[in-house]
Amino acid sequence: MERWDGGRIRERAGELAELLADTVAGGASVGFPGPLGHAEAVAWWRERAAATAEGRLAVWAALDGTGRVAGTVSLAHPDKPNSRHRAELVKLMVHRSARGRGLGRRLLTTAEEAAAAAGITLLHLDTETDSPAERLYRSAGWTRAGVIPDYALSPAGELRPTTLYFKRLDVRRPGG
């Protein structure tokens, strides 16, 4: 598991784009309703590189045995001065060829531990209702806050609900 800065994300945008396109092709609701072209996916990751360089985003990549990107997760930091204690967990994705072997859970744990180490005490996210990801979050101790209907267009062209989750983090203070 590696945390990547803006420069590394830009360098590896092609591989990250392949992972994003594979996730969309697999039918997951990660922001794109239809097939995602390589150029569009690369452009999307270049925007993430800029956000990371500005400190608004933290991105981790998991590599497979050959050193290629097999999964990723990000934390988005709000720019509001009253919200520095929280972050949104976004874009947890594992390539279809690498799923079911614990990588998604390891990425989630990595982001949670890094957030706690940075003094963040609250994480939140939204995920498509009844997706495999929802089961992962529940089993990792996240609390379901509620469901918003008709939240996002699915690859099948239907409006699907999203479920909101949060998790309080145990921040260990020096001497505590």
Ligand SMILES: CC(C)(COP(=O)(O)OP(=O)(O)OC[C@H]1O[C@@H](n2cnc3c(N)ncnc32)[C@H](O)[C@@H]1OP(=O)(O)O)[C@@H](O)C(=O)NCCC(=O)NCCS
């Ligand atoms: C969600 C996702 C990241 C899980 O990655 P993964 O590497 O397959 O996950 P893991 O092998 O670590 O499995 C973790 C848990 O997820 C759940 N899970 C994973 N795949 C599942 C499936 N197909 N059906 C039901 N539960 C599943 C299980 O609870 C599993 O725990 P267990 O192995 O102890 O039973 C992956 O399926 C993915 O990339 N999905 C598409 C993108 C997406 O929906 N991301 C979330 C956006 S918020």
